[in-house]
Amino acid sequence: MLKVGLLGAGRIGAVHARNIAAHPQSALTAIADVNNEAAQMLATATGAEATNTDDILQRKDIAAVLIATSTDTHADLIEAAVAAGKAVLCEKPIDLDLERALRCQTAIAAASHPVMIGFNRRFDPNFHQLKIAYDAGDIGRGELLSLISFDPAPPPISYVRVSGGLFRDMAIHDFDMACWLMGAAPERVSASGACLIDPEIGSLGDVDTAVTVLHFPDGAMAVIKNSRRAVYGYDQRIEFLGERGLLSADNVLESTVRRANADTVDSGKPRYFFLERYADSYANAWASFVAAALDGAPVKVTLEDGVNALAIAEAATQAAKSGETVPVAHAANNLGQGSAF
Amino acid sequence: MLKVGLLGAGRIGAVHARNIAAHPQSALTAIADVNNEAAQMLATATGAEATNTDDILQRKDIAAVLIATSTDTHADLIEAAVAAGKAVLCEKPIDLDLERALRCQTAIAAASHPVMIGFNRRFDPNFHQLKIAYDAGDIGRGELLSLISFDPAPPPISYVRVSGGLFRDMAIHDFDMACWLMGAAPERVSASGACLIDPEIGSLGDVDTAVTVLHFPDGAMAVIKNSRRAVYGYDQRIEFLGERGLLSADNVLESTVRRANADTVDSGKPRYFFLERYADSYANAWASFVAAALDGAPVKVTLEDGVNALAIAEAATQAAKSGETVPVAHAANNLGQGSAF
Amino acid sequence: MLKVGLLGAGRIGAVHARNIAAHPQSALTAIADVNNEAAQMLATATGAEATNTDDILQRKDIAAVLIATSTDTHADLIEAAVAAGKAVLCEKPIDLDLERALRCQTAIAAASHPVMIGFNRRFDPNFHQLKIAYDAGDIGRGELLSLISFDPAPPPISYVRVSGGLFRDMAIHDFDMACWLMGAAPERVSASGACLIDPEIGSLGDVDTAVTVLHFPDGAMAVIKNSRRAVYGYDQRIEFLGERGLLSADNVLESTVRRANADTVDSGKPRYFFLERYADSYANAWASFVAAALDGAPVKVTLEDGVNALAIAEAATQAAKSGETVPVAHAANNLGQGSAF
């Protein structure tokens, strides 16, 4: 049984709390949050104890921590938890600053326990199935990968302000997805962004609509389309063109019900947002982490995967500003590209 | 070049006129209709001559007639045209009365030119593709065939009155389709009907909603669902369950356009009615007839196919009335079951 | 917290055990099975105690029992559990014999706690969505309901022998579904069956392929198609034609992945069988039962619903043998037709 301390009792912390509690080999022991009340409520609901971060890091019975705090604390907490001998699952991103993430990478290089970054979408059953088919050679060599990743509605401006911008906050998931599917990291990045939805986003120097093209060493390309607003729901799709065909993964719908009447034929909308759409992904990611922590299974999403995605985000941010294709600064050497979970 | 006389210048006659004119090996020479004006208008539009039935039957240059007149004249005209040495394509049904149809079959037994019944749906490219796949063994032995055949809206009561009832008028297409797909004729028929749409239809002793089950000699069954009203369009689908899988043919839609918004996801409706849905079928059926008339190709839909469908319709009408399973009176021996066109 | 005793530790008992354990308001306290070892294993896996039926019925701390034993014990156990003052959720069917089921109904008429029959499919999120849309009037009055219910492969002959036949064992789910959707019980039943898959099934007097038509008092019809074998997976679909349109619920697929290559376009198959397809349904059904047992919420599937479905199964069995339309013996008055859960 893996005893787990949860750092962060917000919306995403609550998702993790339920998955930790539901997994037969893990137990949620303690929860800490800067908001004590939030920690207390979640602790009550899950049968865990509310405490503080130091206590969690010092307790010998807690073997793993899940970091779901605000982004600016991630790198510090990863380092502290590794120093305390814990296995770590940390929400993305490692940090908004690539240099800080690289220092974190150096700092934990000798970690004796698994450190995993929470790119949960790799664990979506549909995307996973697509990855298996691609690795099995179903379409031969990949040539043109397309990711659609639209949120249903923009986040509050207060969130946008500290998000690091669309590329570091939102597209970073897609950068990881593209590298994972391709089994490689890109050399160069082109990107275009626009502020079409909310002028306030633009006034912060950010964009709400973007197209990024990743250029991989073998010439293959990945096109990533992002929008902060798709009013019909959370649009999350993949298409992968290869020399022998096309693999695609469609949205997961609210239901299979259709309604045909004199005016139209209606069908289900995509599940509204990530909590519904990626419910299975979070649970599968947790199971993968437990297997790594308890059974020595390989870490499926390494810290270096996190650094890699951040390096791409940095290049994309620059490329969108300059209109020029930008090389990716950091060469990734140790990506956790495993397809199975 | 096959010179053709068209008998009947109504809605369906106009469809045939265009197909006759468009085919590179046939020419529309003359048109007759009890309504002279209708014949004249269609003749003007197609470059043909308006005349009368006798003239068409007597003219030596006219090698084929297409019979698209009212049902009660079909059997007489088939016999007269065969006697006049013409190749004949006649709209379904041969007659509303099975005895009359059987007499027609006897009368034309020695016909030296092709006689074809216009079950055009066999020539629909989608259903044809399904037939080819079934005959190729894609699902092994067929076990349970399902036909959905809903009209968008009921016909005028004046039409219902002379239609012979839902089973002889509407379901007869499906009876032919089922036998063609199965490659066999049923031994027994069960049927259930209800008047749910328009009480006037019920007051004529007819039904507007029906379920028919055909029992084939090898135990396989076909379920046919009919409704006079599907407000979303002309619903024409097939599903065929066999020992090794399922073949299905979906509706042909108005367009491939979808629209997702905050409320719903809309997609195209089925094409509204038979003129749009079966436009290709009519043209393909005509091409098949021309090949039979000019090149000696086999007749794909024989008069006996027409008798067979009518015999099933008679049994179904009886079965719906009695609630009992009814044997099919007439054993079909010479069905034109060819799949290719 | 609802403390629950589970009777029956077989395949379906294990599904229930997990749902009982996972529900925040219920606890799996004790498990009994004629096979002690099976009870012990499941108890160990779920943290419950293995014991015997009498003990479960006598224990004061156990407020509810879930009956997942063999069919021939259902009626006795329902009566015993009600007599012991327990809330009861019993798997379908109540019994293979309608008379026995009716006696059970009389025996428990005065039960002071909820008695629910496990027609779990009503709790499938897709079918539930369809029911809500229908009740909201989306297609107006229902005219022709179609249920497709194909198993992926036939059960062992040993099971078929004690199953009561396809109509009582398999189609009974669909009979309940049809009545629930229609909000009514049928007056008459027509049915056709054939043995096309395994001659041994036929030698037992049973069928493996069937079509049933239910005739409702207002003239509406339901067509139910059953097959014991659809090699592509568990085919579970609904189509409901009404005066203002068509509602349909499609299969739930293994994944949303598609693969297009030079030969074909592949997409996901239906989930293989009921454990995968109806995983959510079982959990939702349990939640509904807990709400009834703890909070006095209405029982969504009453014992009378179970009697009603059995009466239809009996009529269908007879109709398939005689080829005649058969009246349904038992008039249902107290069906639990609620749509919400």
Add this chain to the structure above:
Amino acid sequence: MLKVGLLGAGRIGAVHARNIAAHPQSALTAIADVNNEAAQMLATATGAEATNTDDILQRKDIAAVLIATSTDTHADLIEAAVAAGKAVLCEKPIDLDLERALRCQTAIAAASHPVMIGFNRRFDPNFHQLKIAYDAGDIGRGELLSLISFDPAPPPISYVRVSGGLFRDMAIHDFDMACWLMGAAPERVSASGACLIDPEIGSLGDVDTAVTVLHFPDGAMAVIKNSRRAVYGYDQRIEFLGERGLLSADNVLESTVRRANADTVDSGKPRYFFLERYADSYANAWASFVAAALDGAPVKVTLEDGVNALAIAEAATQAAKSGETVPVAHAANNLGQGSAF
């Protein structure tokens, strides 16, 4: 009746010949081709006369010419035909060289008869439906348009050599489509290309896989994905994200037939190539031209539309080489943006 001279009797000339002949208001009078034999064969098949270009331009009875010759002759022939007082429909592109196209524009500025460029895809019924829905405001302001345009297989190298490159030859259709849908011309273009399919294409300095991003004045973007090889067929799709939803137009399939078996579920592939996929588009484009030539209807695709698409192609070619975003040289002022045909 519009008497038409056809210049060019190749594959696409034959398509036009059939449409000219089939239209009730146009007649194919004469055909010229540098290959006399080809002209003769097509003339025989269509009942036209084989002659030479000069003859066609001089004949008074010929009111319109359709130019389907090799690209390098287009501009000269447009100018000559306009000078001869003909209405002109010319295949795309006007020329591979933007300067030449601009000179042509100046030369024919005073043309008294319609001059139309053959961007036939605007006349595809599905894309047309999407355009109507967009113009009707179904998704509000357009933000991110995506075009997928993959050929099933690369053309012969001999063709690639004279094609002007992927952007001028293939993507030019999509550039026109994007401008038509947006109702505007882009200010700047980013593009990325790779040679992934055939190294010979690369050795000619061309690419076979490309991603282009068009930047419109209001900030909206269009992403165009091109590949010379999609082994599953001709992949031609549109998605248009706007403030109030998403409009999409899917591929047109070979048939609606599906096949589910123990291994997979198969469905129809996209129609293989443009002759099948855009058969209706060519006919509709011709009908639109006839309406302009005979009835004074507006020209739906102007020469300036052709210049505009070429200017974008030039910018895209440059952008793909430099990796920089490139301004579009020529500002389009007089685009023929009409949606109806």
